[in-house]
Amino acid sequence: MPVEMSSRRSSSRISDEEISELISKLQSLLPESRRRSMSRASAAKLLKETCSYIKSLHREVDDLSDRLSDLMSTMDSGSPQAEIIRSILRS
C-alpha cells in the first residue's frame, strides 16, 4: 500500500529515494516538446524547464481571461449565465 507523503515528512530525514521520485514525477509532468531537449536530467535544466512551463501556463490563463472578458462584454445578462449553469449541471 503506498504511503502517505505527510507521514514521511514527520521524520526529519527525507530519503534520496523520495527526492528522486519527486524529481521524476516533475520531469514527466513537462510537456513532450520540452522533455525532448532534456536527454539527461540535470537539476538546473529541470528547474529551468519547470519555471518556463509555469510561466507559459500563466500566459495561457491571462490570454483566456482576455478572451472571456471580450466575450462577456457583449452579452445580455440573462441567457449566457443560464447556459453556463446548464452546462455545469450537464457535465
Place this chain on the structure above:
Amino acid sequence: MLSRTHFIYISACVAAFSPSCLLSFSVAAMQVTEAFKHAFLKQMLLGFQASAVSTNSMGFQERKNAIKLSADVAMAVARGSRKWTRGLIAGLSEEQQNRSFLQLILGEQYERRLMKPCYSSWKIPRCRKIVRRSLRVCCRRQKKKKNQSGVLARTLVEKRTQQLKRLVPGGESMDGFSLLDETLDYVLSLRAQVDLMQSLLTTVESSKLRSHSKRTLPERKASYVGK
C-alpha cells in the same frame, strides 16, 4: 509485489506517452476529478456574479482582472488546503482591492485562512541547506565535472530554485522537498485551470452563436426573397 518506486516509475512512463494526460497516482498527487471540475466552475460562476462581470458598465481591463481573480480563487478553493493554495490566497489579499471580493466569496473561510500562522516560515534558516542537499541527488547523476563547474552548477541550481520559489505561490518560505512537492501539485492545478477556462470559453462562445443565429435567421431569409 511492486515497490512504491516501481509503481511511480511505471505510472510516470505511462504518463510520458500521453502528453496532455494528468498523472493519476493513487496517493498524494492531485487528480482532476469531476468533483474538482464542479467546484472550480461553481466558484468561477460565483466569482463572476460577485464581481458582476456580465454587466456592461465594466471596462475591459476591470472585467479581465475580475475574471482572473475568480479563476485563481476558484482553483485554490477547488484544490483545498495546500501550501500553495494558502500562499495564493494570502498573496491575493495583500492587495486592498481584492479583499472585499475575497471576503464575499470565501466568507468565514477567509478569516480562518488569514489567522492560520505560517509555520513553514520558521524553516527559512534551514532552507538553503535542504535545497542544496535535495537537489544534489540530481547533480550526482551528471557526468563528472571539474570542481569549478561543479560549484557553478550548484549556483545555477540555487538561482533556478529561487526563480521557482517566486513562481509557486507561498514558495518563498518552502524547504526543498515541499517546494518540489507543491510545484507538482500547482502545475497540475494550473493545467486544470487552463482546460476548464477553455471549456467555459467554448461553452459561452457556442451559446452566443446559437442565440445570435436564432435572431438573424429570419432576416437572412427575407433578403433572399427579393431575388
